[in-house]
Amino acid sequence: MSRRHRTTTQPPWPVAVPAALALLFLGLPLLALLIRAQWGQLLSVLTSPTSLDALRLSIITATAATAISVVVGVPLAWLLARAVFPGRRFARALVTVPLVLPPVVGGIALLLAFGRRGIVGQYLDQWFGITLPFTTPGVVIAEAFVAMPFLIITVEGALRGLDGRFEDAAATLGASRLTVFRRVTLPLIAPSLVAGAVLTFARALGEFGATITFAGNLPGVTQTLPLAVYIGLEGDPSEAIALSLVLLAFSIAVLVLLRDRWLRTGTAA
Amino acid sequence: MNSKALRFNARIERAAFTLEAAIIVEPGEVVAVIGPNGAGKSTLLRSISGLVPLTSGSIEIGGVTVDDPARDILTAPESRRVGVVFQDYLLFPHMSVADNIAFGPRAAGVGRRQARELAGDWITRLSLTGLADRKPSELSGGQSQRVALARALACDPAVLLLDEPLAALDAGTRIDVRAELREHLAFVGIPTLLVTHDPLDALVLAERIVVLEQGRITQEGLALDVARRPATTYVARLLGLNLLPGQADDGRVTLTSGGEFHTAQRNVSGAVLVAVRPDAISIHTSPPSGSARNVWRGTVEGVEPIGDRVRVTAAGPPTVMADVTAASVVELQLTRGTPVWLSTKATELEVYPAGGTAPQ
Numbered sequence: 001m002s003r004r005h006r007t008t009t010q011p012p013w014p015v016a017v018p019a020a021l022a023l024l025f026l027g028l029p030l031l032a033l034l035i036r037a038q039w040g041q042l043l044s045v046l047t048s049p050t051s052l053d054a055l056r057l058s059i060i061t062a063t064a065a066t067a068i069s070v071v072v073g074v075p076l077a078w079l080l081a082r083a084v085f086p087g088r089r090f091a092r093a094l095v096t097v098p099l100v101l102p103p104v105v106g107g108i109a110l111l112l113a114f115g116r117r118g119i120v121g122q123y124l125d126q127w128f129g130i131t132l133p134f135t136t137p138g139v140v141i142a143e144a145f146v147a148m149p150f151l152i153i154t155v156e157g158a159l160r161g162l163d164g165r166f167e168d169a170a171a172t173l174g175a176s177r178l179t180v181f182r183r184v185t186l187p188l189i190a191p192s193l194v195a196g197a198v199l200t201f202a203r204a205l206g207e208f209g210a211t212i213t214f215a216g217n218l219p220g221v222t223q224t225l226p227l228a229v230y231i232g233l234e235g236d237p238s239e240a241i242a243l244s245l246v247l248l249a250f251s252i253a254v255l256v257l258l259r260d261r262w263l264r265t266g267t268a269a
Numbered sequence: 270m271n272s273k274a275l276r277f278n279a280r281i282e283r284a285a286f287t288l289e290a291a292i293i294v295e296p297g298e299v300v301a302v303i304g305p306n307g308a309g310k311s312t313l314l315r316s317i318s319g320l321v322p323l324t325s326g327s328i329e330i331g332g333v334t335v336d337d338p339a340r341d342i343l344t345a346p347e348s349r350r351v352g353v354v355f356q357d358y359l360l361f362p363h364m365s366v367a368d369n370i371a372f373g374p375r376a377a378g379v380g381r382r383q384a385r386e387l388a389g390d391w392i393t394r395l396s397l398t399g400l401a402d403r404k405p406s407e408l409s410g411g412q413s414q415r416v417a418l419a420r421a422l423a424c425d426p427a428v429l430l431l432d433e434p435l436a437a438l439d440a441g442t443r444i445d446v447r448a449e450l451r452e453h454l455a456f457v458g459i460p461t462l463l464v465t466h467d468p469l470d471a472l473v474l475a476e477r478i479v480v481l482e483q484g485r486i487t488q489e490g491l492a493l494d495v496a497r498r499p500a501t502t503y504v505a506r507l508l509g510l511n512l513l514p515g516q517a518d519d520g521r522v523t524l525t526s527g528g529e530f531h532t533a534q535r536n537v538s539g540a541v542l543v544a545v546r547p548d549a550i551s552i553h554t555s556p557p558s559g560s561a562r563n564v565w566r567g568t569v570e571g572v573e574p575i576g577d578r579v580r581v582t583a584a585g586p587p588t589v590m591a592d593v594t595a596a597s598v599v600e601l602q603l604t605r606g607t608p609v610w611l612s613t614k615a616t617e618l619e620v621y622p623a624g625g626t627a628p629q
Contacts, residue, residue, distance in 0.1 A: 169359040171346040172318050174424055175376035183372070187363040 033248065037241050045242040053220045054228035054243065061136065061224060062204035065143035066151075069200045073151040074193070078181070080152070081159035092156075099149045106145055107213025114141065114214075138215035139222050143204035150203055154196030158189040195258055202254040206247065272332040275428045275460035279326025279336070281309075281316055288312050288484040294428070294460035301475030301492070302464045305503060309484040310464040314430050317462070318353050319346035331427025331459075347376070352421030356433040358413045360405035366416050367392065367401040373424030391419035395453065410438040411446040418453060429454075431463035435470050447473050468507040472496055480504055498544055498621045510544050511589045514623060517541040522620060527586030531562040533615045540623040549617035550591035552581060553610040554601045562615040569607040572598060583611055 011019070038045075045051060079085070080092050098106060114121040114132045124130040132138040166188060170180040186193070208226040215222040217231065225243055232240035278291040288309035294300045304310050315321040317328055319335065327337035330351060335344040360369050370388035379387065392401055395415040405413060414434060421429060434450060435443050451474050454461055465471055471478050471492065478495040480488040480503070488500035499505040505512035515524040520535040522543055530543060551557065557564055567583035574580075578592045581603060591611065593603075603609070 163359075165355065165357075165359050166361065168318070168320050168346070169353065169355055170361075170372070170376075171320070172349075172351055172353045173373040173376055173420065174347050175372070176347055179376055184361060187361075190363075 030248065033241065033244055037245055038238050041238060042242050042245070045236075045239050046246065048239065050219055050223075050228060050232075051239060051243060054223055054225050055246065057136070057139070057220065057223065058205055058225040061139045061143055062201050062207075064140045065147055065204040066197055066201045068140065068144045069148040069151040070193070070197055073148050073196075073200075074155055077152045077155035077159060078185075081156045095149050095152050097149075098146050099153075103146055103207065103209030103211075104213050107142060107210035110142060110145060110210060110214040114138075133214055134216040134218065134222060136215075136221055139211055139224060142210040142214045143207045146207050146210050147200045147203035150199040151196040154192055154199060155189060158192030158196075159185070162188055198254055198257050202251065205250055273427065273459070274329075275317070275462060276327070276329040277313070277317060279316065279323045279328060281312055281321060282324040283312065283321075286484050288316075288481075290479075290481065290484075290486050292462070292479055292486075292489075294462050296460055297458050298477065299454050299461045299463065299475045300477045300479060301471035302462065302479045302481050303466060303468060303471045303504070303507070304481035305466065307483075308481045310466075310481055311432060313481070314353070314432050314462070314464055317428070317430060318351050319344060319349050333427075350425070350427035352424055352426030352429045354414070354417045354421050354429070354431040354434055357437050358405075358417040360408075360413060360416055360420070362405050365402050365404060366397060366408070369405065369416055370419045370423050373420060377424065387423055388419075391423050395419045409442070411442050411449065414438070414446055414450065415453075418450075422457070427459060429457055429459055429461040431461070433465055434463060434474075435465070435467065450474060468496070468504070498542070498619055500542065500623075505544065509590075510546060511550070513543045513545075513587050513589075515541055515543060517620060520615075522618075524587050526588065528565055530587075530618055531615045532618045532620045534618075534620045537620050537622060541620050542623050544619040544621075545589070545613060545617055547580060547590040547592040548578070550589055550611055550613045552583070552591050552593055552597070552601065552603065553612065554607070556610055557612045559612065560614070563618075564610060564612045567609055567611050569603050569605055569609055571605065572603055583609055585611070 046055070076091075076095070080088065080095070111133060112118050114124070116122065116125050116131060116133065121132060124132065132141060162185065166184055167180050170184045171177075175183065205224075206226055207224070208230070211222065211224060212227055217223050217227050219228075223231070225247055229240045229243045229247070232243060273296045275292075275294040277293070279289075281288040286307070286309065290309075290313065292300065292302075292313075302310050302313060312321055316323055316336070317330070322343055323336045323338055325338055327339075327342075328335050330349060333344075333350075334340070334342050335349050336342060361372065364372070367385060367388045370391050371384040374384040374387050375381070389401070392398060395418060397412065397415055397419065400408065400412060400416075405416070408416065414437075435447055438446055447470060454474060463470070463474060465474075475492055478489065478492050479486055480495065480501065482501065482503055488495060488504060495504065496508055499508060499510060499512055502512055513524050513526060513530075515522040515530070517532070517538045519538070520532055522530045522532055522541060524530065524543070532543070551559075565585055565587070567585045567588070569581060570584045570588075571582040572579060573582075574595070575592070577595075579595050579598045581591050581593055581598070583589060583591060589611065597603075601607075601609075
C-alpha cells in the first residue's frame with residue numbers, strides 16, 4: 001500500500017527527469033513567444049493593412065474550407081460508416097492520406113490536378129475559364145484538401161458509435177431515410193460534428209505548405225495568417241510574433257472548445 | 270378470423286438459427302411470446318417491423334401483406350403500420366416528450382400544429398400531463414414507457430409490438446408499471462404482440478401465450494392453461510413448477526425418471542406430463558402418516574431461500590422441488606444429504622397429455 005503510494009506521488013528520477021525535459025521542451029517555445037511579444041504595440045501591429053488582410057483572408061478561407069468539408073464530408077462519413085460498397089476500405093485509406101502526407105506534397109498534387117496544365121485544371125481553364133492556382137478559391141481548396149479528413153474521421157467515428165436502434169425506431173414511426181438522417185442521426189451526432197468542424201477549421205487556419213505551393217503568397221489574395229507570419233519574420237519580426245499570438249489564441253480556443261472531448265480522462269484522473 | 274388481424278406465418282433463416290412459426294393475433298387481443306434468450310423473439314418482432322426480411326412465408330398487417338418473398342412483396346419499415354415499443358424505449362434523447370410523440374405524425378406529413386395537438390391528446394390519455402416539455406433523460410422508467418407507448422400509438426398503427434416492455438425497470442416500479450400497462454393495453458383495440466422472458470409479464474398482460482424455444486413454438490394457449498399445464502421444462506422452470514413426464518394408465522402414472530404417482534385423474538392415458546407446485550409437496554424426516562397418497566424417499570440436494578419460503582431440492586426418484594417454511598428447515602434440520610420422505614396428494618397433481626413436444 002505505502003509502496004504503491006510512493007510510486008504514484010514520487011516517480012523515480014529516470015522517469016521524472018526526461019518527463020520534465022519533455023514538458024519544458026513543449027512549453028518553452030510558447031513561453032518565448034509570450035515573452036518576446038511587444039504587447040504595447042500589439043494592437044497597432046495587428047491593425048496594419050497586411051495583418052488585417054491576412055486575418056480576414058484566413059478567416060474567410062478557413063470558414064469556406066470547413067463549410068465545404070461539412071457539405072461533402074458528412075455524406076462521405078455516412079457512406080464509410082454505414083454503406084457496403086466495393087472499395088470501401090480503399091476509400092477509408094484514401095481519406096486518411098492527407099493526414100500523413102507532407103502538405104507541400106499535397107500542394108504539388110493539387111497543382112498537377114487543378115493547375116492550369118493539370119489533368120482537370122486544363123479543362124476548367126479551357127471550358128469555363130476557371131483558374132484555381134494563385135487565387136483565393138485556390139487557398140480554400142488547399143485548406144479543404146488538408147483539413148477535411150479531420151471532419152470525416154470524427155463524424156464517421158460518431159456514426160459508428162451511434163446506437164442504430166434509434167434509427168430503427170424512427171423508421172418504424174414512418175420516417176423516410178432522409179427524415180431519419182435529418183431529425184435523428186444528425187442531431188445525435190451533433191456534438192461530434194461540431195468537434196470535427198472545429199478541428200477542421202483549426203487545421204485549415206494553420207495550413208501553410210499546401211497553400212503556399214498551390215496558391216502562392218499574394219498579400220490580400222492568398223496570403224493567409226501562417227504565410228504572413230513566415231514573410232513577416234524576414235521583414236518585421238514584431239508583426240510575425242503578433243500574428244503568431246493570434247494563431248496561438250485560436251489554438252487555445254480550440255482546445256477549450258474540445259476539452260470535454262479529449263481532456264476528460266485527464267481531468268477525471 | 271378478422272382481416273385486421275396480425276398474421277405471421279413464416280420462416281427466417283439467420284446465420285445462428287432459424288425461426289419458423291405461425292402466429293395470429295386478433296384485433297384487441299394481447300398475445301405474449303415468451304422464450305429464453307436467443308429463442309428468436311426479437312427476430313420475430315423485427316421481421317414484423319420490417320427490420321429483418323423473411324426467408325419464406327408471409328406477414329399480414331391490417332389486411333395488407335407486407336412481406337412475402339414468394340410474391341416479391343417487401344414493404345419498408347416506414348411504410349408499415351406498425352407501432353413498436355422498444356426495449357429501453359429508445360426515446361429520442363434530443364427531443365422533448367411532445368416532440369417524441371409527434372414524431373410519427375410529423376413523418377406522416379401532419380402539420381406541425383396538428384401533430385402537436387395530437388401529441389397533447391396522447392399526453393393526456395397516458396397521464397403524462399405536465400411532462401410535455403421534458404427531455405427523456407428527465408423521466409422515470411414508468412413515464413418513459415408511457416411516452417414510448419404514446420409515440421407508437423400516435424402513428425395510428427394497425428398492430429402494436431412491445432419488446433420486453435418491463436425489462437428496463439427496476440423491481441420496485443415494475444409491479445406498478447405492469448398494472449398500468451395492462452390498463453392501457455386494454456383499450457388499444459389493435460392486435461398487440463409482446464415479447465418477454467418474464468412469465469409474470471406474460472400472465473398479467475396477455476390473454477394468450479406463445480412459447481418460443483430455439484426458433485420453434487413449443488406451446489401456445491390461454492395464459493392460465495399454459496401456467497397450469499406447461500408443455501416444456503423451460504416454461505415449468507420459469508413458472509417454478511415441477512414437471513415430470515410419464516405414462517398414465519387408470520389413475521396411475523409411471524414416471525420416466527423412475528417412481529410412480531397416483532392421480533385423481535383417471536381419464537388420461539398414454540404419454541403424459543405431471544405438473545405439481547413446489548408448495549404442494551411436503552417434506553418429512555420420518556414416514557408420514559397423513560392422507561397423502563404419494564409418498565417416496567429422497568435426499569436433500571439443495572436448500573435455497575425464495576422470498577419468505579425455502580425451496581428444497583430433493584433427489585428421488587422422482588427428483589422435485591418442494592417449498593417449505595424456514596421454521597421447518599430448522600426443525601427438520603434439512604441440509605445437503607439429509608434423507609427425507611416426500612409426499613403429495615393425488616388431487617394436487619395436474620396430469621395432461623404430453624402433446625407433440627417432449628420436455629427436455
